[in-house]
Structure formats: structure tokens, C-alpha cells
Amino acid sequence: MVIYTHSGFAHVDDFLSVAVLLSKFPEAEVHRVSELPELSEEDIVVDIGGRHDGERFFDHHHDPNLPASVVLVLKKFFPEIDTENVEELKWISDWDTLGPVKTQQKWGVKLPPFEDPVVRSLLNMFSRATVIKPGDAFHSFMVEFGKSFVTLLKENTENIEKARKAETFTVKNLKIVRISENIPIRFIKNAHPSVAIIIQPNPRTPNAVSLIRVDDHPQVDFNRIRGKVPAHFIHANGFMAVVDSNQELITKALEIAIQ
Structure with a gap:
């Protein structure tokens, strides 16, 4: 051949x-x-x-x-x-x-x-x-x-x-995408162009999730949750926070972070 x-x-x-x-x-x-x-x-x-x-x-x-x-x-x-x-x-x-x-x-x-x-x-x-x-x-x-x-x-x-099948919901009229696996963010952005925040498992902290601001969305700043929501980590520029994967905790963090 x-x-x-x-x-x-x-x-x-x-x-x-x-x-x-x-x-x-x-x-x-x-x-x-x-x-x-x-x-x-x-x-x-x-x-x-x-x-x-x-x-x-x-x-x-x-x-x-x-x-x-x-x-x-x-x-x-x-x-x-x-x-x-x-x-x-x-x-x-x-x-x-x-x-x-x-x-x-x-x-x-x-x-x-x-x-x-x-x-x-x-x-x-x-x-x-x-x-x-x-x-x-x-x-x-x-x-x-x-x-x-x-x-x-x-x-x-x-x-x-995987990105297409991810869970989607809204908080304060912003689109949130939650996915059960860590995949490159570009796939999620392509599948959900209007996404403002992505939630995915944190690779370092067991039973925790990363809350990630997409493209520096102007309404999202995770620094706002400091002292108000228990967090394992909050990045200094506010683009990401790591919290326990408790839905009530996640919802509270999102509602405070979004203005």
C-alpha cells in the first residue's frame, strides 16, 4: 500500500x-x-x-x-x-x-x-x-x-x-455555566457565547469548585465575597474564587459577586 x-x-x-x-x-x-x-x-x-x-x-x-x-x-x-x-x-x-x-x-x-x-x-x-x-x-x-x-x-x-451538555442557569440576568469536569474554558465560551461565570471542579481542593469570571465581565468581582462567604481562595483581581461545592454557598457567592 x-x-x-x-x-x-x-x-x-x-x-x-x-x-x-x-x-x-x-x-x-x-x-x-x-x-x-x-x-x-x-x-x-x-x-x-x-x-x-x-x-x-x-x-x-x-x-x-x-x-x-x-x-x-x-x-x-x-x-x-x-x-x-x-x-x-x-x-x-x-x-x-x-x-x-x-x-x-x-x-x-x-x-x-x-x-x-x-x-x-x-x-x-x-x-x-x-x-x-x-x-x-x-x-x-x-x-x-x-x-x-x-x-x-x-x-x-x-x-x-461536554460543553454543550453543561448545566446553565441565570443569576441577576447573567448566564452561568456549571460543568462537572475541568475542560479548557474556550470550549464552554464557544458553546455558550453569553456566559459570564463558569463553575467547575477545583483541581487542587477536594469537594470545592472554582467560580471563574469570563472575559473580565464588568458586573462580576469575587472580591465582593470576602468576609461574607467562606472561601478557600479569592484571586486578588477578583476573577476567581474557590468555595465548597455546597449549592447554597455557591448561590450566595454568585449573588454577592454580581452587581
Whole structure:
């Protein structure tokens, strides 16, 4: 089995596409070519060939409506990954299909004029390769890299779902989100854009929760609960407090902190 992709200068899209495929088919060889040879029925083609069939051919360059090749590959071989909502994938796809200028405009960011040196070094290594075979050090690295990347995407998919299912309620007309696990706050903000406070288990203090102000909401200051609500910790700038996970205590803290 051979995985074909384009030769010449490598990009994040073709590198990740191949790494994801190698995590699924670690026995495959990788051939970087300028033109496709005659293919066997087992071969897979990514980011070259001007064709996408969702089975063996995963190019996007012929259709501006298609996402990057790595997204096409993931949709086929790892359908459990939420390719529509994982932000890292959306960024990678936009960068490859829209280019750096339009992508930065779309995301409202300004990147430095130089590339990430880790990414650049990695892509330089991939660019220099013509054939990558099982047993080669770089082949083994790409297999493990692909596994790690897929695991990250699965974890992010799980976090998206956890955030969607989180409990929501209001206090003084502010939206509060309570979640039973610690996940990065960005997932909660994406699922609940108007959230003002997040409640989640405190990782340091047993049977306690963290009350976290989101984006420095002007109505929330946990310094207001000092001396009024028992607390394990209150941050000096008032963005967070740690209290026991007693609902009555939590409610009191929220009502005092919000003005």
C-alpha cells in the first residue's frame, strides 16, 4: 500500500493528511511525486490529483468549496471527530484554502512575519523526502505524530460535547455555566457565547469548585465575597474564587459577586 502526495515544498495540510493516514495504515509507504503513477486498488492519494471521491482520493484544489485534504481524510477514516467544529481543524483548513491574508482577516488575528520554527523545521524534513518506508526513523515518527494528532482531535470533540451538555442557569440576568469536569474554558465560551461565570471542579481542593469570571465581565468581582462567604481562595483581581461545592454557598457567592 502506498500513500501518494505532492512533491516539492510541503505544507501543513499534506503533512497532516499523510500522518493521519499512517496512524491508520502504519504499514504503508509514502511517495511524494510530481505526477501520479499507475495506482493499485489499495493506494491512497492526498492533496494531489485534482480528485476527491471520499474513498481513496482526497484532493481539494479543484473545488473551492472543499476543505483542506486533512479534513477530507478525517471525515472518511475518523468520522467520530467533529471536523465542523474543532477550531484547530478549521484554522488549518482556512490557512490552506484561503491563504494567510484572508485567514487572518477571517479570524481577526495578526500573526508575526515569521513561521513557527518547529513547524517550519518539520515541514523541511518532509519536503526533503521522496519515499518514506516502514522502518525509516521519519516514518515511525509520522505514525506516532499522526496518532497523537488524532487523539488530540478526539479529545477536543469530547470537550465540545461536554460543553454543550453543561448545566446553565441565570443569576441577576447573567448566564452561568456549571460543568462537572475541568475542560479548557474556550470550549464552554464557544458553546455558550453569553456566559459570564463558569463553575467547575477545583483541581487542587477536594469537594470545592472554582467560580471563574469570563472575559473580565464588568458586573462580576469575587472580591465582593470576602468576609461574607467562606472561601478557600479569592484571586486578588477578583476573577476567581474557590468555595465548597455546597449549592447554597455557591448561590450566595454568585449573588454577592454580581452587581
